[in-house]
Each structure stands twice: as structure tokens, then as C-alpha cells.
Amino acid sequence: MTKKNLIVGQSGGPTAVINSSLYGVVSEGIAHSDEIGEVYGMVNGIEGFLEDRILNFREALPGEQLDYLKHTPGAYLGSCRYKLPESLEDPVYPLLFEKFEEMNIGWFFYIGGNDSMDTVSKLSRYAAQTGSSIRVIGEPKTIDNDLEGIDVSFGFQSAIDVATDYIDKLQSTAKSHGRVFVVEVMGHKTGWLTLHAGIASNSDIILIPEIPYDINAVVKDIEEKEKRGKKYIIIAAAEGIISKEESLLTKKELKKKRKEGGNLIAAERLAREFEPYVDKEIRTASIGHIQRGGNPCAYDRVLATRLGVMAGELIENKKYGYMATFVDNKISSVPLSDVAGKT
Ligand code: F6P
Numbered sequence: 001m002t003k004k005n006l007i008v009g010q011s012g013g014p015t016a017v018i019n020s021s022l023y024g025v026v027s028e029g030i031a032h033s034d035e036i037g038e039v040y041g042m043v044n045g046i047e048g049f050l051e052d053r054i055l056n057f058r059e060a061l062p063g064e065q066l067d068y069l070k071h072t073p074g075a076y077l078g079s080c081r082y083k084l085p086e087s088l089e090d091p092v093y094p095l096l097f098e099k100f101e102e103m104n105i106g107w108f109f110y111i112g113g114n115d116s117m118d119t120v121s122k123l124s125r126y127a128a129q130t131g132s133s134i135r136v137i138g139e140p141k142t143i144d145n146d147l148e149g150i151d152v153s154f155g156f157q158s159a160i161d162v163a164t165d166y167i168d169k170l171q172s173t174a175k176s177h178g179r180v181f182v183v184e185v186m187g188h189k190t191g192w193l194t195l196h197a198g199i200a201s202n203s204d205i206i207l208i209p210e211i212p213y214d215i216n217a218v219v220k221d222i223e224e225k226e227k228r229g230k231k232y233i234i235i236a237a238a239e240g241i242i243s244k245e246e247s248l249l250t251k252k253e254l255k256k257k258r259k260e261g262g263n264l265i266a267a268e269r270l271a272r273e274f275e276p277y278v279d280k281e282i283r284t285a286s287i288g289h290i291q292r293g294g295n296p297c298a299y300d301r302v303l304a305t306r307l308g309v310m311a312g313e314l315i316e317n318k319k320y321g322y323m324a325t326f327v328d329n330k331i332s333s334v335p336l337s338d339v340a341g342k343t
Contacts, residue, residue, distance in 0.1 A: 004106025009042030015155025017296035024308030045080035113142030121340030148342035163197035184267035198236035209240035
């Protein structure tokens, strides 16, 4: 019987450590050549796969060249933001599985965050529904740490380090000029990254999407800190922050309001709101996409390796439809149906 092939893809925003996890999957696939045939990569995730953009790892990164992946930040395979339709009746599902069959795929690994785990869950369900023998496995990575069922996702700690370092380096300017700095940290729906970097960098005020802010409270807090002798203020604000008033609006109303306001980034919006009440120079800064780059920190390297080993064990034990996870300081696994698509 011909050996089945393995295919792997990366999706969503990259992290510093996303290639290490790719290395884990590919190197294990190649090492198990007694059971696994070719090891393919999807270029730009599911989106690229639908356009037949694939590569063969044995040709693309032969021998020791594969090792470069271990310490290279960024998504080697390129990424995509492609959400599969809710209905499993959609023609994209049979199309994808036809392509898998054509390539004699036995295992499909998808490395990504929330939306990618949603893809994994939908494809697993479709496989079960149609009796396909293709196994779909999710590898949870996100700098946002916003995945259900896992305490810390890999990529998160490296991003905290970048954001903390960035804020640390602003302190001297803020202090020298006695300014208020609003620093925007990534995190559209969740504030984990802002909260951790904010605490680590000793930011004065931390604003996160989960708690709509009251601009009067922000002003009052700045004033109180000044009264206590603080000469400069650092506000760490997540990109997804909303005010109390905005939290009462519908999505459509909020979009309209933001558009009318010139679609400013969160830091700018916030600064404009408190500017009339604060007697200090105000500056804004957005850390941006560097939070997803650079070398992964040691913690992430270890965590990614541990989760990779668990993913390998899941396959060895033929335990499919699960995500490798890290809860209460222990590596374990959780059914994908419990976590996929949830924040
Ligand atoms: O990787 C996740 C994330 O960093 C979110 O925090 C952010 O909202 C989003 O990606 C921005 O990504 P992009 O600008 O690449 O679409």
C-alpha cells in the first residue's frame, strides 16, 4: 500500500516562534518516513492550497537546511486570513477534500490562532461526516493568548518581551519631557498582551478591550498620579479598546462613528479624548507588527517543543480531533470541539 503524505500550513498573524512549530511537524514527518510518504507545505495556508500553491519540504529545505526553521521568526510558508464557511454543505469542503485525496494526504496540520482552530474543527467535522480517513490536527499559536482551553499559547511570551522592551525604551523620553505617552499594544479582542506588558513595564494606566474605559476615570487617574508627584505618565492601551459610550453602540453604529472620526488608531483616539483636560504634552506610539517578529524567547521555545511532543503523541495514539494544550502548568490535550472558534 502506498504511504500517505502529510501536509502542513500556517495561518493568521505570525509569531516569533511559528516556524519552530513548523520545524517540529516537518522534521517528525520526515523522521517517520517508514509510515509517512512526502511532507508538503501549503503556501499561504488554505487560501494558497485552493490555488494549488504547495511545496515539498524534501526539495525546498533538504537535509540540514530544515534546521534554519528552528530559529527563524515569521511564517516560512506564508500566511492567510481565510475563514471557512459555517455550513459544511458549502462546495469548498468537497473541493478541499478532493485536493487532499489527489495528493494522497493522510494528515493535515494547521498552525494558527483562533480562526485557524476553527478551520481545523470544521475540517475534522467534515472528515467525520463523510467518513474520510484524513486526520486534521491543530497547533495553537497566537501572540494574543486568546485561545479557549489553553493557559498560555506559544508566541505570547515573546510578544510580551517585545512590547515591554518597547515601553521601557519610551520611559526616558517620557520622563525627560514630562509627557503623557499612549502606547498601543496589539490585541483586538483581548488584553492579555497589553496587561502583561503594561505590568512588566510599570505602565501607569492599562486599558484593555474587555473593560470599556471611562475617559473621566482616565483623566482623574492622571491627575491623581500627578498629585502624588508622578512627572510623566505611560498609558498602555490595547488596539481593541472601546469607551463606555461606544460599548453601547451596535457594530454598525460603532463602525460609522469610527469612520466619521477618521478611522484613527486606538492610541490617537484616546489621546484626543483626554487632551483638553490634561496640561501636559501628549505623544502616541503604536508598537505594531514587530510584536510578532524577532527571535522567540526561551520560554516559547520550550513551550512550543512540549506542545509539539504532545501533538506527536496524539497521532501515535490515534487520538484525533484534539488540540495539544497547556493548563495548570501541565501539557495535556482537549477536544477541538470544546475550544475551536471560542475566545
Ligand atoms: O496576531 C494577532 C494580531 O496580532 C491581533 O492582535 C491584531 O489585531 C491582528 O493580529 C492584526 O493583524 P494584521 O494587521 O496582520 O491583520
